[in-house]
Amino acid sequence: MTQSTESSAGTIWLSKGAFDKLTAELEHLKGPRRQEVVSAISAARDEGDLKENGGYHAAREEQGKLEGEIVKLEQVLLKADTTVPSDDDAVAPGKVVTYKFDGDDDDEAETFLLASIEMKPYAGDLDVYSPQAPIGAALTGAKVGDAVEFEGPTGRAIKVHVLKAVPFQD
Structure with a gap:
């Protein structure tokens, strides 16, 4: 389906x-x-x-x-x-998302696949976050260049910048 x-x-x-x-x-x-x-x-x-x-x-x-x-x-x-997501700059399920924490001086970007946990065995070395996870929910719909804030697991506000959002390739 x-x-x-x-x-x-x-x-x-x-x-x-x-x-x-x-x-x-x-x-x-x-x-x-x-x-x-x-x-x-x-x-x-x-x-x-x-x-x-x-x-x-x-x-x-x-x-x-x-x-x-x-x-x-x-x-x-x-x-x-199994719809391949569009190749626009918006974060959506099926996209590999690269982001950076606000104020992170070491220039270390993080990358993950936005998908359900069932994708984990097929995502290679990528972390997989669901669209319902705090970071997944916050970033869904954001575009490259956007800064997004969400509540982390400790209740602290976390701000990240979207650097890239591209469709996942098998």
Whole structure:
């Protein structure tokens, strides 16, 4: 499912590559992996007394975890937005954002990907901040050159300057 990056707050921005990998993972979990667990349960059940059968109980626990992971992945993919963000100077989900703290004399710029945490395994060395995180919420919609202030985790006001906002490339 692809929607505009400006759709509801429940939308999760994923790159097309991440979407494809998560789809393949879901297919694996629902197919071969699910069959492995069902086979393990069946084999353990054939051993007899289920009350004292540790293998059976372990396999059933594994089945519960697997089904939970399947539901989670289905929800992520259902909410996924793979729209490539526009190549303007505005900060939006799917953009790699470079900023500098106000008054930071060491000229050290910080860079992150504005996306949901599900993008973390696919973002390389980039930190990933969600649009709901304080810095993500504050910077969303800001343009290159803007100074934005937000409340940090300690309650202190933090001011940053947007230096760059470019679409993420897989």
